[in-house]
Amino acid sequence: MFLDMLPNLLNFIVTAAFLTYLLYKPVRRILKARADRVEGEMKDAATSKATAEELKTQYEQKVRDIEVERNAILDEARKQAGEKRDQILESAKSEAQDVKDRASRDIATELEQTKGAVHQAIIDISTDMAAKLISATIDKNAHDKLFSEALAELEATHAFSKETAAV
Amino acid sequence: MFDINVFASFRINDTIEFLITETTRNTWIVMGLLLILAIIVRVKSNKWDPMKKPTGLQNVIEMCVDAWEKFFRGNSNDTVLYLAPWFFSLFVFLIISNIMGITGLRPPTADWGMTFPLAVSTFFLIQYAGVRHRPKGYLKGIFLEPVFVFAPLNVIGELARPISLSFRLFGNVLGGMILLSLLYGIAPIFTQIVLPVPLHMYFDLAAGALQAVIFTVLSLTFVGIAAES
Numbered sequence: 001m002f003l004d005m006l007p008n009l010l011n012f013i014v015t016a017a018f019l020t021y022l023l024y025k026p027v028r029r030i031l032k033a034r035a036d037r038v039e040g041e042m043k044d045a046a047t048s049k050a051t052a053e054e055l056k057t058q059y060e061q062k063v064r065d066i067e068v069e070r071n072a073i074l075d076e077a078r079k080q081a082g083e084k085r086d087q088i089l090e091s092a093k094s095e096a097q098d099v100k101d102r103a104s105r106d107i108a109t110e111l112e113q114t115k116g117a118v119h120q121a122i123i124d125i126s127t128d129m130a131a132k133l134i135s136a137t138i139d140k141n142a143h144d145k146l147f148s149e150a151l152a153e154l155e156a157t158h159a160f161s162k163e164t165a166a167v
Numbered sequence: 168m169f170d171i172n173v174f175a176s177f178r179i180n181d182t183i184e185f186l187i188t189e190t191t192r193n194t195w196i197v198m199g200l201l202l203i204l205a206i207i208v209r210v211k212s213n214k215w216d217p218m219k220k221p222t223g224l225q226n227v228i229e230m231c232v233d234a235w236e237k238f239f240r241g242n243s244n245d246t247v248l249y250l251a252p253w254f255f256s257l258f259v260f261l262i263i264s265n266i267m268g269i270t271g272l273r274p275p276t277a278d279w280g281m282t283f284p285l286a287v288s289t290f291f292l293i294q295y296a297g298v299r300h301r302p303k304g305y306l307k308g309i310f311l312e313p314v315f316v317f318a319p320l321n322v323i324g325e326l327a328r329p330i331s332l333s334f335r336l337f338g339n340v341l342g343g344m345i346l347l348s349l350l351y352g353i354a355p356i357f358t359q360i361v362l363p364v365p366l367h368m369y370f371d372l373a374a375g376a377l378q379a380v381i382f383t384v385l386s387l388t389f390v391g392i393a394a395e396s
Contacts, residue, residue, distance in 0.1 A: 007185060008194060008275075009284035015198045016256035022205035024252040026212040027232045030225075033217035 115164075123154060171278055190278040197263050197275060201256075242384050243391030247296050250390060257285065258383040261336070265375030268344055269367050274375070277344045282337040286329035289386040293328070297393035305393060328389060332382060339378045343370025 130150065134143055175187040208228055215225050232255070239251045264281075267274045275281045297305030309325065310318045347366055351359060 003183060004186060005280045005284045007191060008278075008281045009288065011191070011194045011198060012257075012260060012285060012288070015201055015260055016253055018198075018202050018205050019256040019259065020252040022202075022209040023228070024232060024255055026209055027228050028252075030212065030215055030217045031229060031233060037218060 119158070126150075171273070188278075188280075189273050190275050190281055193267060193272050194264070194275045194281065196272070197260060197267065200263060201259060239387060243387040244395055246300055247390055247394045250292060250296070253292070254383055254387055257386070258379060261285075261379035261382055262376060265340055265379050266371050268340075268347065268375070269371040274340050274344060274371075276336055276378075277341045279333060279337045282333040283329065285382075286331075286333035286336075289332060289389065290325070290329040292386070293325075293389045293393045296390045300394040332385060336378050336382050339374055343374055346370060 130146075134146065172189040173186050174189070174192060176184055177187075178184040208224070211224060215221070221229050235255050235258070236248075236251055239248065239254065243250075261276060264275045268277075297308075309321045312321070347363065347370060350363060350366065354362075
């Protein structure tokens with residue numbers, strides 16, 4: 001009885017052998033090749049990601065360094081600009097003071113010269129007027145006396161003008 | 168009606184005689200279908216590029232093999248993954264054999280002479296996996312656990328597995344075949360127009376697929392348990 005079953009078992013074993021070697025294993029090889037490829041690509045992707053993250057970290061560090069450097073340069077530039085500004089202001093003040101002093105001296109000189117000129121003009125006019133008057137009315141003695149008095153007054157006036165200019 | 172036809176016999180001597188039965192013929196038909204499929208896949212697989220997107224037959228076959236490996240891992244364990252092709256063949260063979268009744272042919276699995284050898288092969292694989300992967304533990308489990316006096320019961324339990332497996336499959340397929348044979352042989356002719364369709368759907372397709380799954384899953388589970396450390 002059991003011997004009759006043997007061909008059935010052999011039939012199935014043959015079927016299983018064909019299916020295994022003609023169908024299952026070739027397809028399994030293809031699936032494994034694909035799985036290996038996907039795994040390799042996943043590893044490559046992971047490596048690329050790690051590299052990219054490392055580069056990103058490096059770039060971020062560089063950006064931070066650049067920021068620090070920029071701030072340092074800006075601070076230095078501000079400091080230098082402040083010093084330059086102070087120098088320019090100091091120079092300008094000094095120059096303005098010089099100009100002011102020079103102008104004051106010029107004004108005083110001009111004033112002195114103007115006063116001298118006016119004084120001389122007054123003397124000349126007075127002299128002319130006095131000469132005309134005297135030539136018409138006075139004798140030789142009176143003339144000398146008046147001349148001396150006028151000369152004394154002029155000297156006194158000249159001394160007063162000098163004191164005013166000095167003030 | 169339910170006898171297995173014998174087409175030819177080959178007598179070796181007075182005690183040994185090989186018969187070419189209906190089961191044998193139908194098994195050869197199933198073998199032929201599977202062989203044609205396997206050859207087509209083998210020939211086409213030479214042109215299949217694993218680096219390209221699979222289409223058509225390649226897609227279907229890859230999906231089946233991949234799904235089968237997941238199914239195998241789910242019902243057994245990875246230590247016996249090398250047995251996946253055997254059980255894949257068993258499952259495909261049983262599916263096609265069981266649903267063969269829809270064509271009017273007698274399913275090979277409606278013969279205990281077919282289901283019992285398959286169950287015996289599972290029995291030997293169980294013993295092989297157990298002895299190979301945990302030789303001391305497996306034999307100790309049979310002969311010394313829980314105590315040695317239970318050894319005969321354990322042995323009977325082991326021997327009952329192929330009988331249980333084979334009769335479950337054989338009985339279900341034979342039952343469906345008998346019911347449909349009665350319908351075609353006894354029932355009035357007008358009942359043979361539409362009524363057999365749902366019966367074929369149930370007894371051949373649904374029950375056939377279900378019994379193939381049950382036989383395979385039980386086999387996988389037994390082998391997985393035997394190999395589990």
